[in-house]
Every structure is written in C-alpha cells, then in structure tokens.
Amino acid sequence: MPSTAPARQRKKSSSSRRDDEAPIIPILARKVREVEAKAQKNKLGPTNRVKFQVIAFLVREERARVKEDPEITDSARAELLKRLDGVATILAKTAARDTSLIQLLEADQATSPVAKRMRRDWLLDAGVELPPEELVIDDAKPVAAETIVPAVAAERAVRPVQVQSRIDANPFRAPSSYHPAGGDQPRRRLDGWELMSPLYKSFALGAGGGSATMPLPEVPEFDRVSPRGLEIMKHQARFLESVRAGHRRFLLADEPGLGKTAQSVLAASIAEAYPLLVVVPNVVKMNWAREVERWTPQRRATVIAGDGKDIDAFADVFIVNYEILDRHLGWLSEIGLEGIVVDEAHFIKNLSSQRSQNVLALSQRVRQTAPSGNPLLMALTGTPLINDVEDFDAIWRFLDWTDGVKPGPELMERLDATGYTPADKAFYPAARQAVIDMGIVRRRKKDVATDLPDKLIADMPVQLDDEFGRSIARAEQELAKRLADRYHRILAARGDRGLAHGEIDEDIVDLVAHGELEESRAAGTDGDNVFSMVRRIGQAKALLAADYAAQLQRSVGKVVFFAKHIDVMDAAERHFAEAGVRSVSIRGEQSTAARQQAIDAFNGDPEVGIAVCSLTAAGVGVNLQTASNVVLAELSWTAAEQTQAIDRVHRIGQDEPVTAWRIIAAHTIDQKIAELIDSKEGLAARALDGMQVDDAATESVQLAALKSLLRDALGA
Incomplete structure (x- = not known):
C-alpha cells in the first residue's frame, strides 16, 4: 500500500524482545494466517480480500524499511527479512488458490477507505506514530444522482414518453425530512474494531441462537388488511403488524411457499409506499401483477418490458425484471419511489455483477430522495445463504444495515449497546440478535403452517x-x-x-x-x-427420468419435471408426446405471457399431466401446487436451487404430501454430488434457524466433488 507520508516513527521499548525492531510483523503473521484459513475453506469474502491486500502492501513497505534502517544489526535484519518472507510465502500460496487476488496488488487498487483504515489501525496497534494526514480517513462518497446509470448501461438507457408527465405531476420529488447519514458521528466504543467478519461469524455460529426472526407484534383481533373474500395467515398478520408499527427495512426470509409475495404487497399498502418498484426474475413478473391486483385491488400495477413504451407511468406499482433494470435506472430514480421490493434477493449476492450494482445504486438513491424520508425496503428470499454467510453482504447493503465495510449507524448503535467487543465470547450471540432485530423475519413451514403436508426427497438410482x-x-x-x-x-x-x-x-x-x-x-x-461430465450424465439420464415421470403421472396425476439443460428438456418432451402424455414447458427463453399461459394450463387444465421446467427459469416464484410429485432429472449445484424447485409444489395451498424423486446415476460422480448437496442444507439451518447441525464445509459443490474424485483415485 504505497504511502506518501514521511518515514514512520516507532515507539521504542526497553524490552529486548526481537519484535521491538519490527512490531508490525507479529500482527501481519497473525492476520495472514486468518486469511489463509478462510482461503482454505473457500470463504474469501470482501473483508478478507481487503485484508490480503493490506498485508501484501505492508510486507512490501516493512521490507523496505528493514533494509534501510541503520539502527538494525545485520543479524537482526536477516531474521526480520526471513520472517517477512514467511508472510509473503503464505500470501503467494493463498493467491495460487484464488488468482483474482493478484489484481489487488496493483498500486492503484490500494486506495479504498477500508484498506486505508485497516492499515492505519494495524500500524497504531504496532506502536507506530503516524502523521496527522494518515490518521483521518474519509469514507467513499455516496453515489450521486447523476451517476445512477452506470456507463456500461448509458447507451441502453430508455425514457418512456409517459414518464416525464408523471415526474412533472409529482410535487414531492425532493425529500421532505430525510437527510442521508453523514457529518460528524459520535465516537463509539466499537469504532476501532473490524466488525464485518465478526458479524458474519455470529451467524456461522448460529446454532442454539434460535430462529432468526425479529420480535413481532401479536396477531390483531381483526384482520384489517385483507380484501373481501381473502384471509391472511397468522404469521403473515404478525409481520404486517410490524409494518403498521413503523418498521421499514426487512429481510423477509420465510421458507419458500409461505406467501412472501402477499406479505410484501400488503406491507406496501399499509406503509403507503407508493410508487413502489418490484425487481423480480423474469419468470414471475405476471404473477406479481396478479398478486397486486388480488391483494390490493385499489392499486394499479404495470409490468415494464423492453423499452417500457407500454407502461402506465401513473401506476402505483412498477414491476421490472433484473435483466432490463439497467435500461430504466435513470427515470426510476426520478419518480419519487417510496419503496423497493427485491424478490429472490439471493440473485444480487455477487457484488461484482451488474444487476447487483444496479439494485444497490437505486436503493441508495431512493433512501436519499424518498419524499417520506423513510422508504420501504424489502429483500425477499427463502434461500438467502447459498454457499457462505457472506452471501448476506449485498442484502445488508441494500437495506442500509452495512456498507460492506462497517455497520451502519443504527446497527453500530445496537452493537455498542451490547456492551461487548469481538474479543468477548458473548459478543457473537448478541451481535446476531442485533442484526436480526434490524428486520430479519424467518419462519419455517413446520412452525407456522402446521397443516401443510410433509415433504420427502427420495433418491432413484439408475444404471x-x-x-x-x-x-x-x-x-x-x-x-x-x-x-x-x-x-x-x-x-x-x-x-x-x-x-x-x-x-x-x-x-x-x-x-x-x-x-x-x-x-x-x-x-x-x-x-x-x-x-461436461455432469451434463453428459444428465443427457444419459434424460429418457430414464422421463419414462419414470410418465409412469408416475399415470398413477398419481400431475407431475412437475425439472431439468437443468435444454436438450434434456427437449428429450423429455418428445418422450411424453410419444407416450401420449400431454405436457407444458416452462423455460427461460419464453415470453412472459407464454410462460404464464403454461403455468395456468398446468394448474387449471386436467388434461395437462406434466410440466417440464427449467431449474433456473422455473425454480423461483412459480406456483405449481396442483401437483404433489416432483421429478428432478438433473441435480443442481446448490442445495438452495433444489429447495426452491421442490417448493414450487410444497407451499401454501398444497393439501397432499409432497415427494421429490431425484434421478441419480449410480456409480458415478452424480452420487457424490447428491451427497454434497444434502450436506449444504445445514448452512441455513444453523445460521437462520439456530439448529444444531454438522458444520459442513462451505466450499462449492463442484470443488468438493473434484476433491472427492481425487481422494478416491489416490486411495485406489
């Protein structure tokens, strides 16, 4: 980390310990071991990547200082350089595991506020006297309104004709009472601590901490929100009462099938959060429009497609899919949004993706400009954790609980009120609860939908x-x-x-x-x-899986058939046609109208026996509960994707036990992948539900499968 500051002055000690000559080295040695441990578990999130960067630049800086310091003897200099080489060796091994770390070593990459702050704190811990200009570090400036549209999307940006009329008709475009947090903040006890890693750790250690749900009010005596002819469930009513009480930031993480869409639509009505933007996967845009009409018939929803020329600019709810959000960022940031709902929020977990950056930029803009000063922000996902607890990062940023570098002011206040620091064992359960109280709501089917039938996953080996x-x-x-x-x-x-x-x-x-x-x-x-091997296995299983699904359909009725690849879906559909079984297809390349027509046909037409679905396109937000049997012709790479697929059937409205039949190629890597997927389900159970489960590795299924294959080969 290049520094233009004068040479650092070190406080001298009367001790003769060898660390007196370079007290930063023990700190670097400890920190590099922490990074190495995370890298070995494939858990190098944003915090540890910055830590890697700071260690590398301090090693370079310290090596230069040790070589030039005339007060250090030759023997001591050789020893210190040897120890620095040891730290550098561990850095090199870590970079070999994750080659993307190498770009962090470029000089112009070392200027982020968090890197500067981390460097400053470590040097101060080592007793280094820093010049005044290195003690005060300004945070990065918030995204300005004029930069809401990224350069990469500027050429694609559109502005529907009706939008300007809507903007001109809105007298409340500027915030009336809200001012973004900034300026001088009172110094707190935890200000000197790095807190993001401990916060993630508090959820990784969540076993025994109880379900991750904020305190919710009791069910009101009368249902004051449902339209005539509809009724909400008790768990939904409790959530909505928290909205009525004034809470506005939520990670609604109820298990799939517990009615998160209805809760969100009614929450917007209670909070008067209009205009409301709903960002969703393409497959569920029409379903969201229907749910808005169903639960809030007095409100108008418009679905944004393509360039938006057909939208109703004066609608209450704007529904857009992730893929085209960048084209509409500009005008959406100007119409005075009072709320954003992000459906299947795990879609934004990759902070380097454009869709994640689009959502985060827009949410920041809405927090700054919402006329009420307190917009409704809701992240919906039944599977917020895919591989690691750091999957929370983007969602917490969206909700303004953290900025990825440190907790926001409200969360920091809650953490400070615990009276603990990360050095205290009691900090972790208290910190977990502090984050939960910010607005995490997680309910399990077995706890709130006691009348929902059981779910069983059965493996069907094939040769x-x-x-x-x-x-x-x-x-x-x-x-x-x-x-x-x-x-x-x-x-x-x-x-x-x-x-x-x-x-x-x-x-x-x-x-x-x-x-x-x-x-x-x-x-x-x-x-x-x-x-390629997993794909070929899927192709080889296609007809076997399709034949089993056709036989199943004849004996139990409607069946949902999931596959990952198009050629497997095509082969299955041909087999169903030859077998005289009528099927519909739900795929990613379909238009919204065609997809919804297929869903309606499966749910409403008794002649349609099988829905052939893409794991990625139909695995979220689709209701197929007229069936109670699911065939998984191909395995997913994540437990979350498998769960989402099965829960298209196992959800509110289902009155029969649900069975998911996994077709597994015996004596192949397919078997190992199935075992690894099952082991991944423990992450959410531990972090979100507080359950005591085996601490399964957080490395990807692909990596774990390759390791298993190699160990078997070496054992043979």
Missing part, C-alpha cells in the same frame, strides 16, 4: 449401462487419473513432506482441485471436465 453410459464412466476415470497425475507431479516437485505411507497431502489436493475447477469454468462444457 447407465449402454454405450453412452460406459463412455461417461471412461471419462470419469480419465478425469480422476488426470487429477492424480497432477497431484503426484506437485508432490514430487516439493520433495519429502514427511507423509506417512498412504497419507494424502490435503494442501496439494486443494491446489489440484482449485486448478482443475478454474480450467473447467473457462472451458465450460467443452472437453472432459466436471461440467
């Missing part, structure tokens, strides 16, 4: 005994051999590592698997790799 199946077995053997050859080459190059006979070096296993995964991602489904 791939044709030539295609044998070719898959050969490809899997060749992949395992390639991994094992790489392992042995690295082991030979590193020399004797003191391994016992038959012992496996897990560091090399990790290195080989990471390297293979990076190459596989670059190649996609080309060549022989984990992605």
Whole structure:
C-alpha cells in the first residue's frame, strides 16, 4: 500500500524482545494466517480480500524499511527479512488458490477507505506514530444522482414518453425530512474494531441462537388488511403488524411457499409506499401483477418490458425484471419511489455483477430522495445463504444495515449497546440478535403452517449401462487419473513432506482441485471436465427420468419435471408426446405471457399431466401446487436451487404430501454430488434457524466433488 507520508516513527521499548525492531510483523503473521484459513475453506469474502491486500502492501513497505534502517544489526535484519518472507510465502500460496487476488496488488487498487483504515489501525496497534494526514480517513462518497446509470448501461438507457408527465405531476420529488447519514458521528466504543467478519461469524455460529426472526407484534383481533373474500395467515398478520408499527427495512426470509409475495404487497399498502418498484426474475413478473391486483385491488400495477413504451407511468406499482433494470435506472430514480421490493434477493449476492450494482445504486438513491424520508425496503428470499454467510453482504447493503465495510449507524448503535467487543465470547450471540432485530423475519413451514403436508426427497438410482453410459464412466476415470497425475507431479516437485505411507497431502489436493475447477469454468462444457461430465450424465439420464415421470403421472396425476439443460428438456418432451402424455414447458427463453399461459394450463387444465421446467427459469416464484410429485432429472449445484424447485409444489395451498424423486446415476460422480448437496442444507439451518447441525464445509459443490474424485483415485 504505497504511502506518501514521511518515514514512520516507532515507539521504542526497553524490552529486548526481537519484535521491538519490527512490531508490525507479529500482527501481519497473525492476520495472514486468518486469511489463509478462510482461503482454505473457500470463504474469501470482501473483508478478507481487503485484508490480503493490506498485508501484501505492508510486507512490501516493512521490507523496505528493514533494509534501510541503520539502527538494525545485520543479524537482526536477516531474521526480520526471513520472517517477512514467511508472510509473503503464505500470501503467494493463498493467491495460487484464488488468482483474482493478484489484481489487488496493483498500486492503484490500494486506495479504498477500508484498506486505508485497516492499515492505519494495524500500524497504531504496532506502536507506530503516524502523521496527522494518515490518521483521518474519509469514507467513499455516496453515489450521486447523476451517476445512477452506470456507463456500461448509458447507451441502453430508455425514457418512456409517459414518464416525464408523471415526474412533472409529482410535487414531492425532493425529500421532505430525510437527510442521508453523514457529518460528524459520535465516537463509539466499537469504532476501532473490524466488525464485518465478526458479524458474519455470529451467524456461522448460529446454532442454539434460535430462529432468526425479529420480535413481532401479536396477531390483531381483526384482520384489517385483507380484501373481501381473502384471509391472511397468522404469521403473515404478525409481520404486517410490524409494518403498521413503523418498521421499514426487512429481510423477509420465510421458507419458500409461505406467501412472501402477499406479505410484501400488503406491507406496501399499509406503509403507503407508493410508487413502489418490484425487481423480480423474469419468470414471475405476471404473477406479481396478479398478486397486486388480488391483494390490493385499489392499486394499479404495470409490468415494464423492453423499452417500457407500454407502461402506465401513473401506476402505483412498477414491476421490472433484473435483466432490463439497467435500461430504466435513470427515470426510476426520478419518480419519487417510496419503496423497493427485491424478490429472490439471493440473485444480487455477487457484488461484482451488474444487476447487483444496479439494485444497490437505486436503493441508495431512493433512501436519499424518498419524499417520506423513510422508504420501504424489502429483500425477499427463502434461500438467502447459498454457499457462505457472506452471501448476506449485498442484502445488508441494500437495506442500509452495512456498507460492506462497517455497520451502519443504527446497527453500530445496537452493537455498542451490547456492551461487548469481538474479543468477548458473548459478543457473537448478541451481535446476531442485533442484526436480526434490524428486520430479519424467518419462519419455517413446520412452525407456522402446521397443516401443510410433509415433504420427502427420495433418491432413484439408475444404471447407465449402454454405450453412452460406459463412455461417461471412461471419462470419469480419465478425469480422476488426470487429477492424480497432477497431484503426484506437485508432490514430487516439493520433495519429502514427511507423509506417512498412504497419507494424502490435503494442501496439494486443494491446489489440484482449485486448478482443475478454474480450467473447467473457462472451458465450460467443452472437453472432459466436471461440467461436461455432469451434463453428459444428465443427457444419459434424460429418457430414464422421463419414462419414470410418465409412469408416475399415470398413477398419481400431475407431475412437475425439472431439468437443468435444454436438450434434456427437449428429450423429455418428445418422450411424453410419444407416450401420449400431454405436457407444458416452462423455460427461460419464453415470453412472459407464454410462460404464464403454461403455468395456468398446468394448474387449471386436467388434461395437462406434466410440466417440464427449467431449474433456473422455473425454480423461483412459480406456483405449481396442483401437483404433489416432483421429478428432478438433473441435480443442481446448490442445495438452495433444489429447495426452491421442490417448493414450487410444497407451499401454501398444497393439501397432499409432497415427494421429490431425484434421478441419480449410480456409480458415478452424480452420487457424490447428491451427497454434497444434502450436506449444504445445514448452512441455513444453523445460521437462520439456530439448529444444531454438522458444520459442513462451505466450499462449492463442484470443488468438493473434484476433491472427492481425487481422494478416491489416490486411495485406489
């Protein structure tokens, strides 16, 4: 981290300990071990990436200082440089696991406020006297209104004709009472602590902490919100009472199927949060419009498509899908939005993605300009955690609970009120509860929908005994051999590592698997790799899975058939047609109207027996509860995607037990993937539901599958 400040002055101590010559080195050694541990578990989130960066630049800075300091003896200088080389070696090993870290070492990457603050705090802990200009660090400026549309989207930006009329008719475009947090803030006890990692850790250690739900009011005596002919459930009524009490920021994380859409629509009505923007996956835009009409018939909703030329600019609710939000950011930031609902909010977990940046920029703008000064912000997702607790990051930023670097003022006040610091064991349950009280609402089906039937996942092994199946077995053997050859080459190059006979070096296993995964991602489904192999297994299972679904349909009625790849869906549909079973298709490339027509036909037409669905396009926000049997022809890479798919059927309105039949290719990597997916379900159970479960690894299923394949090959 380049510094233009004068040479640092160090406080001298009478102690003769070797750390007196370079007291920053023990701090760097401790911090680099923390980063290494996270990297080994594939948990290098934003905080640890910055930590990696700061360590690297301080090592460079300290090495230069040690070489030039005339007061250090030659023997002491050699010892200090050796210790710095040790830190640098660990950094290099970490960068080998995640090559994207290398770009953080460029000089112009080291200027973020969090990096500067981290560097300052570590140097102060080491007893370094810093010049005044390095002590005060300004945070990054908020996104300005004129930069709400990113440069990459500026050329695609549109402005529907009616919009200007709406803007001109709105006398409340400027905020009436709200001023963004800023200026001098009172210094708090925790200001000197790095708090984001402890906050994530508080959820990772969530077992025994109870369900992650803020205190909610009791059910009112009378239902004051449902329109005539409809009735909300008790868990929905309690949530809506919290909105009536004035709460405006929520992570509504109820399990899929508990009516999050209805709760959001009614919450907007209670909060008078109009105009309201709803950002959704494309597949559910029409369903959202229907739900607005159903639960708030006095309000008008308009669905934004393409350039928006057909929108009703004077509607109360604007519904837009993630893919085209960038085209409409400009005018949406100007119409005086009083609320934003982000459906399937786990879609924004990748902060580097354009859709995440679009949503975050717009939410910041709305917080600054909402006429009421307190807009309604709701993130909806039944599966907020996909691989790691740091999946919370983008959602917390959207809700203004944190900025990704530190907690916001309100959360900081709550953390400060606990009376603990991250050095105290009691801090973690207290911090978890402090975040929950900001507005996390998580209810499980078994707790609030006691009349909802059971859900069962049953595995159906199939044998791939044709030539295609044998070719898959050969490809899997060749992949395992390639991994094992790489392992042995690295082991030979590193020399004797003191391994016992038959012992496996897990560091090399990790290195080989990471390297293979990076190459596989670059190649996609080309060549022989984990992605192409899983696709070929799906193709080989297609007709077997379709035949089972057709037989199932004849005996139990309607069936939902999920697949990941188009060719598997195509093969299944041809088989159903040949078998005389009428089916409909729900895919990503369909128009909104065609997709909704297929959903309505499946739910309403008794002649339609099977819905053939894309795991990605139909796995969220679609109601298919007229069926009670699901066939999963291909496995997902995440437990969350599998859960979302099954819960298209297992939801409010279902009155029969639900069975999901997973078609698994026996004696292939398919079996291992199924086991790994099951192990991933423990993350949400521990972090959100407070359940005591096995601490499953947080590495990706792909990486874990490659490691398992390699270990089996080495064991053989």
